[in-house]
Amino acid sequence: MNWEQLLSLRRKGDVNKRIRNEQNETRLGFDVDYDRIIFSAAFRSLQDKTQVIPLSKTDFVHTRLTHSLEVSVVGRSLGRLAGQKILEKHPHLSEIHGYKFNDFGAIVAAAALAHDIGNPPFGHSGEKAIGEYFKNGNGRIFKEHLRPKEYQDIIDFEGNANGFKLLTQDREGVSGGLRLSYATLGAFMKYPKESLPKKPTKHISDKKFGFFQSEKEAFMDVAQDLGLNQTRNGSDVSFARHPLTYLVEAADDICYTIIDFEDGINLGLISEDFALEYLIKLVKDSINTKKYNTLKYKEDRISYLRALAINTLIQDAVSIFMDNEENILYGIMDTSLMDKSKYDAQIKDIISLSVEKVYKAQEVIEKEIAGYKIIADILEVYTDALVKKRNLTASNYHHLLLETLPEFYRRTDLSLYEILLNTCCYVASLSDSSAVHIHNKITGKQL
Structure with a gap:
């Protein structure tokens, strides 16, 4: 895969190629993607969808909307930092084609903003509930009337695939859904494969699936335009991830690791003593102890540690991305960035406590x-x-x-x-x- 093709500004319906050097710098095509997502009805509905605590009446608990906005902010930082290093390593992208580090930030920010746009109500249990109705409930009567991949689409109903559908599906008078750039759609696709075969390998991109059979044609159009590596031949469609997908995923991983933990603290499900112990382990190299000791209120102490923790993980994720850039471009990076983090032990400790105290509350x-x-x-x-x-x-x-x-x-x-x-x-x-x-x-x- 090559960066020039991966940074495609093309949108569905375009006849001619969109050239980066010809873009209006006041409102770049990738910035338009962000705007279209944030003004969409599907994005607005996230304000009343569960992140962790369903139907919470507490103001400080995150919804899918606040989570998505925060993931987008982290994603923008990841994209800009990685973009700087990519342009240093591949100067022709800037010197000949006109790409700037902000382009990478804008693509990752837009894809991260949309990363949960297809998720059902009631959190991840909502996905399972839809599938369960057709697998073991009264909906199982339809199995014999559907092709195997069609039935699998439904019994493993997937928010990522539904998100791709929302972003790309035609409606009467509206071709191509939100008509996002193919670079943003590529970065959005965490699992660029069909619902079958299910988990054919342990590669991170095979963990779930990314499009329904109804969007197969749209998916193929995007994947081929971007030059994604095809990873499976024959009747089963599967491609390597767009490299920037790893940054979108890292932004999500960072936010839910730290911020779901913070929600648990604010709800009183996790004690402050636990919180301080776990977070300080993560930021011990960057914490300003003198400043920390001046903070009188718990909320301010947690907020300070959260900001340091997020920044620490951002820097680490960008470093991992650049160390593995060649493997990522070849499509052989088989884990998430944070799985390679030097803070892996601390991250797992935090997630384990969140599972015990928050997710299973x-x-x-x-x-x-x-x-x-x-x-x-x-x-x-x-x-x-x-x-x-x-x-x-x-x-x-x-x-x-x-x-x-x-x-x-x-x-x-x-x-x-x-x-x-x-x-x-x-x-x-x-x-x-x-x-x-x-x-x-x-x-x-x-x-």
Whole structure:
């Protein structure tokens, strides 16, 4: 893979190549990507989607939206720092083509901003709940009517694949979704493969999948334009990651490691003594002890340590990226950047404590259980109505139900796979509160 091709400014529908030297510096194409994402309805819905604590009424607990904004800020720093070093190593990118270090920051920031845009309500349990309905719930009746990869798309419903769908899918009068640059779409794709074969290797990019069968053509267009290395031949589509995806992933890893931990502290699930012990181990080489000792309030002490920890991990991630740049460009870097961190032991200690004290907290578990029931019931009602309408057996009740769906999701002049996937994507588009509200409506609990 080569950087000039990987930094493609092309958007779906372009006839001519977009040249970096011809870009308007006041509003670069990669900056437009960021703007389009942040003004999208799908991004706005993240303000009421779970990061860790579902349906939390506490102001200082992160939602998917605040998490995404923070990941984007960290991603911008990672991209700019790496961009400086890449341009030093490959000066023709700047001297001949006009690329600047800010370009790398803008691409990573935009991709990081969108990294959770396809995630369902109720956190990662929402993904599992959608898949579970079709794998072990009433939705399993559809298995015999779908191709293996279509069925796998649904039973392993994946927020990353749904995100790619949201960013690229055509709608009437709107071709190419948000029409982002291919460089940003490439950096967004953490798992550039189909749902099958499932986890064929231990390579980090094979851990999950990144596009549904409905977006296969769009995915291939992006991958081929960027010159991503194809890693599997035959009928199974799989490519190496875009190099900047490693920085997007690192930004996410850094934020959830440190900030989910901070949420646990602010909620009182993790004691300050534990927090100080674990964070100080991570920042012992950069902490200003005199300054730290002047901080009177717990929030200020935690905030100071959090900022130092994030900066420490940013510097480490950029160093790892550049040390492995050649392997990354060849597509043979098989782990995340943070898996190679010199702070790996400290990171694992923090994550382990977060799992024990935060992710497995009673409040989290109870709300995830409720989320399973809510999602299954919504899927049951709408798939039944849509399939019966497609089969011309819908009752008046079913027609009334379909009137409550957004118009885009009411279509039944589609394949069964497309109808089921669209229904999953509708459920995934809901915020936590709207999912609860709709569930109350369709079960008669609220008029």
